[in-house]
Amino acid sequence: MILGKYSFGIGDRFGHQGRAQLAAVMKARAQGVDITPVWNKSNREHGIIGTRPADVRKEADAAVAACGFQSRYYVDADHIGLTTVDAFLDASDFFTLDVADSIGRPAPDDQVQAFVKKHKDLLGSHRIEGIDERLVIDEPQLRALVTKYLVAVRQAGETFRHIEARKGVGRFVTEVSMDETDTPQTPLDLLVILAALADEGIPAQTIAPKFSGRFNKGVDYVGSVEQFAREFAQDLAVLGFAVAHFRLPANLKLSVHSGSDKFSIYRPIHRALQESDAGVHVKTAGTTWLEELIGLALAGGDGLALAKDVYANALRRLDELCGPYATVIDIDRAKLPDPEEVRRWDGAQFAATLRHDRRCPQYNPSVRQLLHVGYKVAAEMGPRFTEALNRHEAIIAETVTANLYDRHLAPLFLAT
Numbered sequence: 001m002i003l004g005k006y007s008f009g010i011g012d013r014f015g016h017q018g019r020a021q022l023a024a025v026m027k028a029r030a031q032g033v034d035i036t037p038v039w040n041k042s043n044r045e046h047g048i049i050g051t052r053p054a055d056v057r058k059e060a061d062a063a064v065a066a067c068g069f070q071s072r073y074y075v076d077a078d079h080i081g082l083t084t085v086d087a088f089l090d091a092s093d094f095f096t097l098d099v100a101d102s103i104g105r106p107a108p109d110d111q112v113q114a115f116v117k118k119h120k121d122l123l124g125s126h127r128i129e130g131i132d133e134r135l136v137i138d139e140p141q142l143r144a145l146v147t148k149y150l151v152a153v154r155q156a157g158e159t160f161r162h163i164e165a166r167k168g169v170g171r172f173v174t175e176v177s178m179d180e181t182d183t184p185q186t187p188l189d190l191l192v193i194l195a196a197l198a199d200e201g202i203p204a205q206t207i208a209p210k211f212s213g214r215f216n217k218g219v220d221y222v223g224s225v226e227q228f229a230r231e232f233a234q235d236l237a238v239l240g241f242a243v244a245h246f247r248l249p250a251n252l253k254l255s256v257h258s259g260s261d262k263f264s265i266y267r268p269i270h271r272a273l274q275e276s277d278a279g280v281h282v283k284t285a286g287t288t289w290l291e292e293l294i295g296l297a298l299a300g301g302d303g304l305a306l307a308k309d310v311y312a313n314a315l316r317r318l319d320e321l322c323g324p325y326a327t328v329i330d331i332d333r334a335k336l337p338d339p340e341e342v343r344r345w346d347g348a349q350f351a352a353t354l355r356h357d358r359r360c361p362q363y364n365p366s367v368r369q370l371l372h373v374g375y376k377v378a379a380e381m382g383p384r385f386t387e388a389l390n391r392h393e394a395i396i397a398e399t400v401t402a403n404l405y406d407r408h409l410a411p412l413f414l415a416t
């Protein structure tokens with residue numbers, strides 16, 4: 001199973017927007033850009049919402065059938081490990097092996113020794129197409145990097161072999177993710193990680209490194225866009241080098257776990273892809289759930305009342321909801337309006353506050369981040385929430401499709 005050059009992780013917390021999401025992908029296709037849709041959902045998300053991996057498969061298959069979509073699509077077991085993967089084996093054909101927690105667990109000396117011996121050619125200075133300055137690595141540096149990453153890579157290997165033994169050779173797409181950690185990985189780190197992945201026999205088609213800058217949930221990138229652009233282009237160059245020198249799939253590409261809506265780095269990504277003719281996978285998850293809330297607000301009546309209830313409850317439970325996401329949100333509590341004030345808003349005002357439009361003076365990133373992690377509140381509403389999604393399907397579908405196409409796919413892949 002070969003993942004196409006451009007692919008997009010569309011997530012979908014409640015599993016109701018598959019068709020609306022696919023409509024955005026098909027709209028891009030009509031503009032001449034072939035994007036492979038991937039429905040990604042992590043174990044944590046399933047746990048909070050009370051869904052199972054089979055639900056995502058059902059949603060994806062139904063959306064594809066309803067839209068008459070003729071190309072490949074995938075269902076991604078996002079951020080799994082050996083202890084969580086089994087529940088995903090039947091439903092998924094894309095597996096994101098998350099080994100970030102094992103980064104920094106020191107590898108045994110003899111293994112480090114063996115790696116350095118085998119990869120003597122990594123030592124010295126390398127001229128890599130696409131990077132101006134030469135990449136230089138000496139033996140102490142190489143040892144330090146191998147010591148830092150080898151345990152994580154071996155762990156990915158163990159999970160990969162576990163999946164392969166059950167699904168069969170070549171029957172799924174493999175991603176390795178190292179993004180959920182504190183320190184960014186440099187191009188040199190990436191080079192060593194890729195050499196180790198090749199040694200381990202993992203046919204990774206995508207790799208998700210931790211980039212520099214902050215990837216807060218649901219809001220724009222925080223950091224130096226220039227630095228990101230440089231780093232991203234260098235990572236692409238390292239991937240090209242690794243594919244030429246190690247046993248890795250020719251279509252290996254970067255995966256950007258965006259945390260949704262990193263609009264200011266979409267242009268640099270687009271430019272880098274054009275310049276190097278590389279592919280990319282970009283994952284989002286919560287952006288569609290927020291469009292559901294926007295659609296409900298715009299529907300007015302019971303839809304708007306429900307959206308306001310979600311806000312009031314999320315605010316009351318702020319600490320609980322934000323806890324698991326503490327490192328990836330920056331909420332300014334002083335900017336969160338009182339629920340009594342929100343009660344007086346009309347649908348347009350609620351939508352303008354939440355919608356990710358940086359030019360709109362009403363847009364409030366603190367409200368947006370709170371609601372991004374507040375999907376648990378909606379999940380607990382059960383049928384009250386899902387029945388409202390059904391009742392207001394038309395208006396919600398419109399906002400979901402427009403968001404994915406206008407704000408994500410078009411800037412990323414068409415630069416419009």
Ligand SMILES: [Zn+2]
Binds near residue numbers: 180
């Ligand atoms: Zn991630």
